[in-house]
Amino acid sequence: MLAVNEIPVPARRVTYREAVREGLRAALLRDPKVFLMGEDIGRYGGCFAVTRGFLEEFGEARIRDTPLAEAGFVGAGIGAALGGMRPIVEIMTVNFSLLALDQILNTAATLSHMSGGQFSVPLVIRMASGAGRQVAAQHSHSLEGWYSHIPGLRIVTPATIDDAAGMLAAALACPDPVIIFEHMNLYNMQGELTEAAAHVDIERAAVRRPGRDVSLITYGASLYKCLAAAEELATREVEAEVIDLRTLRPLDEPAFVESVRRTHRAVIVDEGWRSVGLAAEVGMRLMERAFYDLDAPVQRVCGVEVPVPYAKHMEEAALPQVAQIVAAVESMLAHGA
């Protein structure tokens, strides 16, 4: 796991940023059809410094700075993908991706269907999402749930170092458009990069901590809040299982259904807004598939339904916190309340 610990050899201790960077670099080195496109990724080195030095190493043809025109460069990426290339498009944050939503939904996600499968769009879009860095309401939202609504897209959310490095290769191998959401709070996180990164999939959810009393179902940076909550619950003799969904579309439904069938309780933790969100979808699947295994109503711990505030204390208040997850679990286990 990612706890601060001795580094076993041959695992290397890297940041999430370096892991993403290694994934990109490996793809560039492996396949000449791969190229990067996005705002400030070349000379500036990327707004999260993921692509620093790439321009010098791979040249302007493969590391392309774009104008501030999301619809334009995402559309160009779709065209390149249709033309046989393997473009990796970076959008600074999910908020800005809304400018390209027409391209993503009406073109990238749709062409394969409209052409009867004659054209596929093997486009990879990376974007940062999430809050916690005091960058206010126009840079902080979690819209993974919105994108997960769209048929024709595959949505992945690497939360670990291995996934940060390895999911890109799997995404490039996918014939359909894939959106990779990188939570901006994770870039500085350190952990071990292991050989397992070379074999990660973008199909399955992962059990990050096994437990028997409750399933904490989450993705992205909220994984670490869930793991912290599970630690705290363990001191109270409650064993929480933590499920990292990893791929939000299509959801690995059997994974979390199977978990809840064992634990009989579920809390879904999602930084996105609660209403009509990803947590609602997961909860509804549990109703459909695990109703008779539930021993308590399914609970959600989600972002408060306001634009994410700038002020530190208000931003914290607007996001799921460990104490809330613990409280939600305890309320389900409370007897005679």
Added chain:
Amino acid sequence: MAHDFRMPSLGPDMESGTLLEWRIKPGDEVRRGDIVALVETDKGAIDVESFAAGTVEKLLVAPGTRVPVGMVLARFSGAEVQAAAAPEEAAPAAAARAEQSPALAEPAAALAAAATASAPAQRQRISPAARVRARQLGIDPAQVTGSGVGGAVTLEDIARYAAAVAASPPPAEPARAAPDMRQVIARAMTRSKREIPHYYLSLTCSFLAARTWIEQYNAGVGIQGRLLPSALMLKAVALAAQAMPEFNGFYRDGQFIPSASVHVGMAIAMRGGRLVAPAILDAGTKTIDVVMSELRDLTTRVRAGHMRSAELTASTITVTSLAEEGVDLIVPAIYPPQTAIVGFGSILERPWIVNGTVRPAPLVTITVAGDHRVTDGRAGARFLAYIRDALQAPQRL
């Protein structure tokens, strides 16, 4: 006003009963006290009476069905419930059931609630998983007390209930399987010895005056009207209980609740080694000939397996006698939640000193077992003396 007629609890350990026979049909007018059904329990077939008057609207359970205590068996319309009479009679059963199911703990209260509220009963809160597990284990969730949020029954509650059921003897599954009286007695007596700090006192007294009076009385009546010593014993205990109410009632929830009425339970052996202690209701206020005729009627019906529900649950104190077995004295165990029991040994010819002279006389040894949480030996001694004195003046009984 609608009224639900439910499977009554006919003893502290009754969990379910089999409806053998309906004595009513839809459209019948039922008066309070009418026998409406015959129910098979561990104690045999019981005639169950109604606490409510009304018109039978619907019978909900078919004869031959085994149902848990508290389940609705029939619905009356235009019902009037005599709430005043019900609580006392239902009390012993209620006390025992309280451990398991608060919702069903007070049948009388439930009756009253059903009479005042026409709204349908609230659906039980139970988690889907608990419902499935209950079905797998053959458990009726209505019997399980919920400990989850809002009182919901959870998997843990089902597991706890299943463990408790496994620890206690399983109820007879087939509808007409032989009830295991031994297990019922075992449970009641184990509870008695576990929970009640008994103290015991005994005294021996002459039964000469009583016997002489019985002989004179019996000379004047037909065979059907003849008195037996047990009628006098029972009446003497009833009078003592009237005079000393601390021996007459129930110990519930950490306190003694005296009973305004004296219903003396009489231990009666049944065929096949069974034993029950149905009550002579209001024994203290009935004349000796009425007590005797009721005792005779009760004994006949018990041995034929026909008891009424009120008789089985009403006793406020119990009398037991092994007079026919030749024993000197009996040291009995209190039948919970009662707080006293009086035992009579055999009436035997023994030497007895009267005015300095040894004479043969019929003697009986009377024992009282008292609940030390309620009374102590000094009170018990007075109680015993009261019974003794009452037997010395049989004409006043």
